[in-house]
Amino acid sequence: MNIEAKLGLDVFKIDKERHITIDVEVCNRVCTDKACLYVCPAHLYEIDDQGNNTVNFEGCLECGTCLISCDHQALDWHYPRGEYGVQYRMG
Amino acid sequence: MEKVDCIIVGGGLAGLSAAYGLASEGLEVMVVERGDYSGAKNVTGGRLYLSPIRDIYPELWESAPFERPVTRELVTLMGDGASTTIELASDRFATAPHQSYTVLRARLDQWLADQVMEKGGMVITKNRVDEILMEGDKVIGIRAGGDDIGADVTIIAEGVLGLLSSKVGLREQPTARDHALGYKEILELPSSVIQDRWHLNEGEGAAHLFMGEVTKGMMGGGFLYTNKDSISLGIVVGMEAMRERTEKVESHTLLDAFKELPHIRPLVEGGTLVEYSAHAIPEGGIAKVPKLFGDGYLMVGDAAGLALNALLTVRGMDFAIASGFYAARAVADAKNRGDCSAAGLAQYEQSLRSSFVLKDLETAKEIPHIMENPRLFTHYPQAVSGLLEKLYTIGPHPSQKLSSTVIGGVRKDFMNARTLKELLAMRKI
Structure with missing residues (x-):
């Protein structure tokens, strides 16, 4: 089962408001490693056609690994508002 | 500003354990949890070691929604294409009282939240705490959903990332x-x-x-x-x-x-x-445990870095529950004395120091350094499995003496300066 299908099994309550924002300028200019691309267990980070880093915040498991792994403060990351985000049924 | 005796930031095991203790003492306690229910945002491997905390809240565990008591312990050292498994089946682990149980957090945490509410504690779900409110160095309450709520003591049980507490300088931001x-x-x-x-x-x-x-x-x-x-x-x-x-x-x-x-x-x-x-x-061990208390606040559970990966045993939930228990006792005493300053709450850290929580973390203080050695995850699993594979192999050619194979293997993989130095270092754990 691929990662998108796995995330499809989880319960998400998706907010209109995004809880992760990438500072694309910092990301492009300073960061060579882009750890977020491979550390994220939900594989939510992707480089788009323009070469910019993007994140599909809707599938976020809220572990914070991308935030901890980013040395350049390129992520504005907070928990989704109350009532939103992943809701584990088993955990 | 509305005010309660104690606000708890986060309704996981540490926060709920504190809430249970405080509600049992008749204090006015409010847990604020961002998930739809307690446990909705929490994950364990997992297993809870009950032995260290059985005597804390002894009345609770009988009705806890544990999955299975762990009676068989296995560990596998995985080399390249060959692995070695060691299995321990212990009669003692199979006999009640069981030392550990597998658990699922959405079930366990919701159950504990129910116990808190039965004791008269408030658990407010679907609400994210947005800010810890400070007055100088003193924590005076929280902001959640646009409302400010004051408390004599705020217990910070916000979890591993420590987003709110690091923002107001009560701990450092987590590092990779x-x-x-x-x-x-x-x-x-x-x-x-x-x-x-x-x-x-x-x-x-x-x-x-x-x-x-x-x-x-x-x-x-x-x-x-x-x-x-x-x-x-x-x-x-x-x-x-x-x-x-x-x-x-x-x-x-x-x-x-x-x-x-x-x-x-x-x-x-x-x-x-x-x-x-x-x-x-x-996984930073005791070296990374932040200041555990100050004017008007205490830190518990993962937010305080109270977790211990000792390779064969992986713990955190027992520390969370114990730290919540001692936090509740400290807050109840501070309230009785009418002193919720850092001095009034200092007993919290003392109780953690004299309990298994900080003692076990202290005992294990070298483990994080040992685990930074990548050979623990490459060389050793491979060396053990490689040697055993040789011992079990019968090839087309005449075999070596058993002792020669063992001595040869041990000499090659373990009797060298680097490995001996590492094994010597492992004495510290």
């Missing part, structure tokens, strides 16, 4: 070196299949850890815990280890590769995947 990523799948299997597959008597459970190839040699390992009608299969991997590896690995692919291993596939066969979850884990 001191944290691991844990993620897992829950695979449903009928109870009878679990018992057959893991050779268990009815109701008993197994815990199986894996080291080596499972993380491609990165710090961490694999785990498998049997629940009532499911198994938890996952990976823990050091965040710094992922960044340091020359050839980068997408974390999620490690779990897929793990499931595909020839000796794992038959264990997960027929399991229905029902949930995929992930969480960060504090």
Whole structure:
């Protein structure tokens, strides 16, 4: 089962408001490693056609690994508002 | 500003344990939890060691929704194409009172929240705390959903990331070196299949850890815990280890590769995947435990870095519950004396120091350094499995004497300056 299908099994309550924002300028200019691309267990980070880093915040498991792994403060990351985000049924 | 005796930021095990203690003492306590219910945002491997906390809230555990008591312990050292499994089946682990249980957090935490509410504590779900309110160095309450709520003491149980407390300078931001990523799948299997597959008597459970190839040699390992009608299969991997590896690995692919291993596939066969979850884990040990109290506040559980990965045993939930218990006692005493300043709350740290919480972390203080050695996850699992493979091999040529194979293998893989130095260093753990 691929990662998108796995995330499809989880319960998400998706907010209109995004809880992760990438500072694309910092990301492009300073960061060579882009750890977020491979550390994220939900594989939510992707480089788009323009070469910019993007994140599909809707599938976020809220572990914070991308935030901890980013040395350049390129992520504005907070928990989704109350009532939103992943809701584990088993955990 | 509305005011209560005690506000607890986060309704996980640490926060709820504190709330239970305070509500039992008749204090006015409010837990603010961002999930739809307690446990909605929480993940364990997992297993809870009950032995260290059984005497804390002794009345509670009888009704707890544990999955299975762990009666079989397995560890597998995975080399390249060969692995060695050590299995311990202990009569003592199989006899009540059981020392540890597999658990699922959404169930366990909701149950504990119910117990808190039965004691008269408030658990407000679906509300994210947005800010810890300070007056100088003193914590005076919280802001949530645009409302300010004051408290004599705020217990910070916000979890591993410490977003709110680091923002107001009560702790540092988490670093990759001191944290691991844990993620897992829950695979449903009928109870009878679990018992057959893991050779268990009815109701008993197994815990199986894996080291080596499972993380491609990165710090961490694999785990498998049997629940009532499911198994938890996952990976823990050091965040710094992922960044340091020359050839980068997408974390999620490690779990897929793990499931595909020839000796794992038959264990997960027929399991229905029902949930995929992930969480960060504090692994910095006692060196990274922040200041535990100050004017008007206490830190508990993962928010205070109270977790201990000692390779064979992985703990955190017992520390969370114990720290919540001692926090509640400290707050109740401080309230009685009418002194919720740092001096009035200092007893919290003293109780943690004289309990297993900080004692066990102190005993294990060298473990984080030892675990930074990648050879623990590459050389050793391979050396052990490689040697055993040789001993079991009968080839087309005449065999060596058993002792020569053993001595040769030990000499090659263990009797060199580097390995001896490392083994010597391991005495510290």
